[in-house]
Amino acid sequence: MTIQEFYERIGGDYNDAINRFRKDTLIQRFVQMFTKDPNFAELTEALKNDDVSTAFRNAHTLKGVAANLSFAKLQSSASEMTEYLRAKQLEDAKAYYPALEADYNLVVNALTEFQNAQ
Amino acid sequence: MYKTNDGKDRTVLVIEDDEINREILDAILSPYYTVLQAENGKAGLDILESRGKKISLILLDIQMPVMNGFEFLEAVSSRPSLLSIPIIVTTSSASATDEIKCLENGATDFVAKPYNPDIVLRRVGSMIRLSEASSIIEQVEYDDLTGFYNRDFFFANVDKMLEENPDTDYDIACCKLMSLKMIEARYGTDEGSKLVSFVAGSIKGHTPKGAICGRLNNEDLVVFSVHNQKEYYEKHAERIRDLIKSTPVPDASLHIGLYSSVGHNSSASSLCDNVLAVIEDVRYQYGKQIAEFNEQQKARRLRQQAILGFMENALKENQFDVYYQPKHRLDGDRIGGAEALVRWTHPTLGFISPGEFIPLFEASGFITELSFYVAERVCRDIRSWLDAGFPKIPVSWNLSRLDFEYQGLAEEINRIVNKYLIPHELIHLEVTESAYAEAAGAFMDNIGKLRDMGFTIELDDFGSGYSSFNALSDLNIDVLKLDMCFARNLDSEKQQLILEHIFSIANNLGMSVVAEGVETDSQVETYRQMGCTYIQGYYYSKPLPKDQFEKYLIK
Numbered sequence: 238m239t240i241q242e243f244y245e246r247i248g249g250d251y252n253d254a255i256n257r258f259r260k261d262t263l264i265q266r267f268v269q270m271f272t273k274d275p276n277f278a279e280l281t282e283a284l285k286n287d288d289v290s291t292a293f294r295n296a297h298t299l300k301g302v303a304a305n306l307s308f309a310k311l312q313s314s315a316s317e318m319t320e321y322l323r324a325k326q327l328e329d330a331k332a333y334y335p336a337l338e339a340d341y342n343l344v345v346n347a348l349t350e351f352q353n354a355q
Numbered sequence: 356m357y358k359t360n361d362g363k364d365r366t367v368l369v370i371e372d373d374e375i376n377r378e379i380l381d382a383i384l385s386p387y388y389t390v391l392q393a394e395n396g397k398a399g400l401d402i403l404e405s406r407g408k409k410i411s412l413i414l415l416d417i418q419m420p421v422m423n424g425f426e427f428l429e430a431v432s433s434r435p436s437l438l439s440i441p442i443i444v445t446t447s448s449a450s451a452t453d454e455i456k457c458l459e460n461g462a463t464d465f466v467a468k469p470y471n472p473d474i475v476l477r478r479v480g481s482m483i484r485l486s487e488a489s490s491i492i493e494q495v496e497y498d499d500l501t502g503f504y505n506r507d508f509f510f511a512n513v514d515k516m517l518e519e520n521p522d523t524d525y526d527i528a529c530c531k532l533m534s535l536k537m538i539e540a541r542y543g544t545d546e547g548s549k550l551v552s553f554v555a556g557s558i559k560g561h562t563p564k565g566a567i568c569g570r571l572n573n574e575d576l577v578v579f580s581v582h583n584q585k586e587y588y589e590k591h592a593e594r595i596r597d598l599i600k601s602t603p604v605p606d607a608s609l610h611i612g613l614y615s616s617v618g619h620n621s622s623a624s625s626l627c628d629n630v631l632a633v634i635e636d637v638r639y640q641y642g643k644q645i646a647e648f649n650e651q652q653k654a655r656r657l658r659q660q661a662i663l664g665f666m667e668n669a670l671k672e673n674q675f676d677v678y679y680q681p682k683h684r685l686d687g688d689r690i691g692g693a694e695a696l697v698r699w700t701h702p703t704l705g706f707i708s709p710g711e712f713i714p715l716f717e718a719s720g721f722i723t724e725l726s727f728y729v730a731e732r733v734c735r736d737i738r739s740w741l742d743a744g745f746p747k748i749p750v751s752w753n754l755s756r757l758d759f760e761y762q763g764l765a766e767e768i769n770r771i772v773n774k775y776l777i778p779h780e781l782i783h784l785e786v787t788e789s790a791y792a793e794a795a796g797a798f799m800d801n802i803g804k805l806r807d808m809g810f811t812i813e814l815d816d817f818g819s820g821y822s823s824f825n826a827l828s829d830l831n832i833d834v835l836k837l838d839m840c841f842a843r844n845l846d847s848e849k850q851q852l853i854l855e856h857i858f859s860i861a862n863n864l865g866m867s868v869v870a871e872g873v874e875t876d877s878q879v880e881t882y883r884q885m886g887c888t889y890i891q892g893y894y895y896s897k898p899l900p901k902d903q904f905e906k907y908l909i910k
Contacts (some may be wrong), residue, residue, distance in 0.1 A: 257471050263382060270375045297418040298373045301447035304469040305379050 238347075238354040240265055246347040248310030248340075257307070268306055272348055276302065277341050280318075284331055292330065293322035314340045364389055365483060366409060370399035371416040371445065376468070380414060380445075382477065383472040396422030400430055403437055408600075411483045413442045415462070417453060417746075428460035441482040450840030454702075498570040500548055500557035509569025513579045513623035524582030526615040530554060531628040533638070534608040535574040542604065550604040551576075557598045571627060579623070582616050584663065610634045614648040629656060660714055665701060665852065666721050668729055671678050677732045678898035681751070681907060682869055682889045685882070689906065691889055692783065694753040695723065695733045696898045713755070722755045730768060734775040734782075736901055741777070745908050751783030751813055754788035759797045765804035772810075783834065785817050786828055802831055813869070818857075827860060835861050839872020842892065845881050858885050 240261050244251035258264050268314045283292035296319040305314035321330040323341040356573055366389040371377045381390045391410070393399035396419060405408060417424035424444060431437045444457045447468035454465060463482060466475050496508040504512060508789030517525065532550060539547035555568075555576055555742075563570060566580035597611050612630040621629075633646040666804060670673060684691030699707045716722040729752050737750055761788045772782055791798045802812055811833045814826075817837035827835070837857070844850045861868050870882045882890060898905060 253469070257469060259472075266382075267375055267379055270378060274373065274375055276373065291420075294418045294420065297447070298376075298416075301416075301445075301468040302373050302375050304447050305376055307469060 238351045240268070240351070243268070243347055243351045244307070247308060247344045248311045249344075250307040252308075254307035259271055264306075268348065268353065271302070271306060271308075272345060272352075274299075274302055281334075281338075284334060286325075287327060289322055289325050289327055289330075293319065296322050296330075297349045308344055311337075363412040366406070367390060367412050367479060368393065368413045370394075370404060370413060370419070370424075372419040373416075376416070376445070376470075379470055380475070383470060383475050388479070395419045396424065396427030396430070403434075404432075408439055412479055412486070413440055414466070414479070415442050415444050417444060417446060417457065425456065425460060432461050435896065439486060441486045441720065443478060443482060444517060453722060453764060470525050473821060490589075499569075500552050501570050501576065502559075503555060503576065504567065504569040505789045506569065506571050509567065509577065509579075510623040510627075512567050513569075513626075516579070517617075517619050517623070520671065521619050524616045525579060526582050526613070527577060527579050527617055527626055527630055528614075528629065529571070529575055529577040529612045529634065530558065531610045531631070531634050532576075532607070532611070533610055534606055538604055538606060541606070543634055546604050550602055550607050553602055553604075554598070554609065554700045557594070564687075571631075575627075575631065577627060577630070590726065609644065610637065611645045612648065613645065629653070632656065659715055661704065661716055662707065663719055663721075665704070666712070666716065666719075670724060674701060675725065675728060676900065677729055677736070678900055679736075679904040680891060680898040681828060681896045681904075682891045683895040684889055685879075685887060690746070692749045692751065693904070694891065695729060695750055696728050699896075720757065721908065723758050723761045724731060726752075726755060726758050727767065727771065730771045734771055734777050737777050737781060738775040740905070740908065743905075744794055745905065746780060747778075748908070749781045749783050749811065751785050751811075753785045753815065754790070755791050758802055759790050759794050765801045767810065767895040768805065768810070770809050780811070783811040783813050785815040785836065786816075786824070788830075791826065791830060799831075806831060806833075824860065826873060827864060827866075832866060834869060835866045836871055836891075839892070842870060842872040842874070842878050842882075845878050851881070851885075854885055858887065862886065 238246075241251050243249070254264050255261070258267070264341075268272065276295045280292055280295035280307065283295060296315055300312055300315035300319050303309075303315050314333075318330060318333055318337050320329075321333060367376050367384055368391045369380045369381070369384075370393045372394050374446050377392045384390045389412075391402055391406075392910065393402055396415075398421075399413070399415070402414075412598070415424050415427060422430070425468075428442065431440075431442070438524050440459070441463040442461065443464045443466055444454070444462045445466055445468060446454060446457075457465070463486075464478060466478055496504060496791075498505050523547075524843070532554060535547050535550065538550060550574075551570075555570070558576060558578060562578050564585065565576050569577050569579070571577050594833075599607050612634040614630045617626050629648050629652075633648045633652060634840065637643045637646040678696045678698050679693040680696060681690045682692040682694065683689075695772060697709060699709070699712060701707055703782065709909070713722065716725055733750055734753050743749070754764075761767070768782075772779065786798075787804070806812060812831065813834035813836050814832040815836045816838045817835050818841055835857070837854075841850065841854060858868060867888040869889040870878075870893055871891050872883065873879060873890045873894045875894060878892075879890060879894055896907060
């Protein structure tokens with residue numbers, strides 16, 4: 238799997254990434270850090286605890302990270318989650334959570350495959 | 356092309372909770388800058404406090420745990436040494452309100468996520484260039500003429516010394532060149548400069564190692580040094596006075612204020628305020644050129660600051676009360692008027708004497724608000740007495756000399772009196788000669804207007820200071836109030852002679868006279884024989900609160 242294929246799999250925008258980072262190696266370096274990014278796990282935990290402000294912060298940060306990595310699909314679902322939480326609509330956020338989780342897992346699974354292929 | 360790097364290595368601080376975002380910025384910036392990373396505002400602040408000015412720019416995320424971006428901006432805004440560092444906020448929110456809030460709180464610019472390296476580098480580069488260009492002006496640390504620190508840098512260095520050495524005792528000495536303005540006016544600024552650099556030179560020659568010298572204002576040179584024996588300062592002062600005698604400029608005069616073992620809890624600027632204040636205290640004392648700030652003065656100043664801090668609230672919370680002291684009419688042996696006097700009882704400081712707070716209110720300009728407050732209270736009380744059918748008597752209150760600086764003083768008094776529909780003949784206003792001495796034009800103008808409006812003007816404290824008989828004819832006064840100092844020495848023949856003349860002049864000018872401070876039978880008798888109309892003093896009554904005064908009024 239190439240990095241380009243990885244981006245296709247996850248609904249990402251490879252062109253945006255390469256335009257900004259210029260080099261595949263640089264993109265790969267950042268992309269591989271994503272498996273360790275704690276924001277999604279923390280968001281999950283915060284939603285479980287009905288902790289809206291922490292959940293908002295994590296969703297917001299996740300959105301920023303996804304944007305920086307040109308993970309377009311994840312960015313858009315993280316963005317939607319952020320807006321529910323900004324408005325303190327906890328129930329809506331929880332209802333939306335599975336969609337975000339699906340996008341997140343898509344990225345993480347593809348990333349594992351990509352790393353194994355290297 | 357992004358390089359602002361002209362040999363110097365610049366450092367950028369990235370404050371962002373997410374590691375990936377930090378690493379991306381690091382990857383973008385590190386070819387051109389040294390990059391420091393902090394995972395939240397608190398960690399960023401810690402780095403800033405240890406590195407301070409060596410950081411050229413901050414990239415700041417807003418949503419972070421522990422200390423978020425807004426809290427960080429607020430913390431920076433209270434630290435003057437950090438204010439000059441440009442801050443670029445990194446944002447992924449489309450929320451314009453957040454961005455405006457950041458700008459209001461001191462952010463310089465934004466970059467949006469996802470980061471575009473070109474944009475980030477251009478923006479960082481131009482921000483650093485801009486701030487470095489503007490700080491060239493700030494970097495002037497020294498006063499050209501003396502080589503001493505300028506005001507801001509003196510304060511900054513002293514504050515730093517105090518903070519870093521909490522166990523060291525320090526002294527401050529300030530030399531004020533009293534006559535500098537006059538010398539500049541008379542002989543030109545070059546001569547003034549010559550004097551300043553001469554004195555600065557002699558100070559420099561005698562200051563101990565490690566001392567910090569500053570030029571606070573044009574005429575104030577100040578030395579901050581490790582605490583030494585008092586003798587040292589006296590010798591030092593003596594030396595400078597000797598030097599003054601040999602100055603190249605005529606008419607030089609110098610005062611010295613000392614503050615030894617300064618506290619570590621005060622800022623350099625408030626320490627210097629204290630020293631300058633003691634110099635002011637001796638300014639007009641002939642031959643006294645050295646003044647020391649001591650514990651007693653410190654306590655006094657603290658109390659003064661407390662009073663000034665409390666005054667506005669005191670007015671809002673109606674802590675000021677108005678008392679009335681009867682003026683007794685000798686010809687009818689009955690009450691002929693009253694003077695309204697302000698009293699202040701503060702919830703924690705207790706009773707504060709007008710002798711203490713009025714000069715402070717005058718110095719701060721607050722006095723006029725109090726004057727209008729008293730006017731309002733007095734008029735309201737008179738209204739209630741008129742409504743209750745009590746005997747109609749004129750009531751006076753005091754106008755401060757500072758009130759005459761208020762534009763439209765007479766009109767405002769007229770407005771208040773009319774608001775309560777009080778006949779103008781019932782209102783007397785007490786003024787002092789000092790008001791005339793300080794602002795003759797405004798004083799005469801307002802007095803004229805007030806009299807035309809039908810109010811009566813009383814000249815208060817006559818005979819207490821430098822009263823002049825000319826003033827009596829110039830001032831258009833209706834009533835003369837003799838200061839209580841006359842009552843005290845009423846037995847002296849000379850005094851009686853003077854008083855007889857005053858009464859005769861007052862009589863000829865058509866003024867009635869109120870004698871103040873009268874406490875005994877014989878004083879009443881003496882004044883009666885002189886033809887005095889009114890007596891005010893403890894002999895008849897002390898100042899009374901409203902309810903007691905009402906009883907006195909209908910007695």
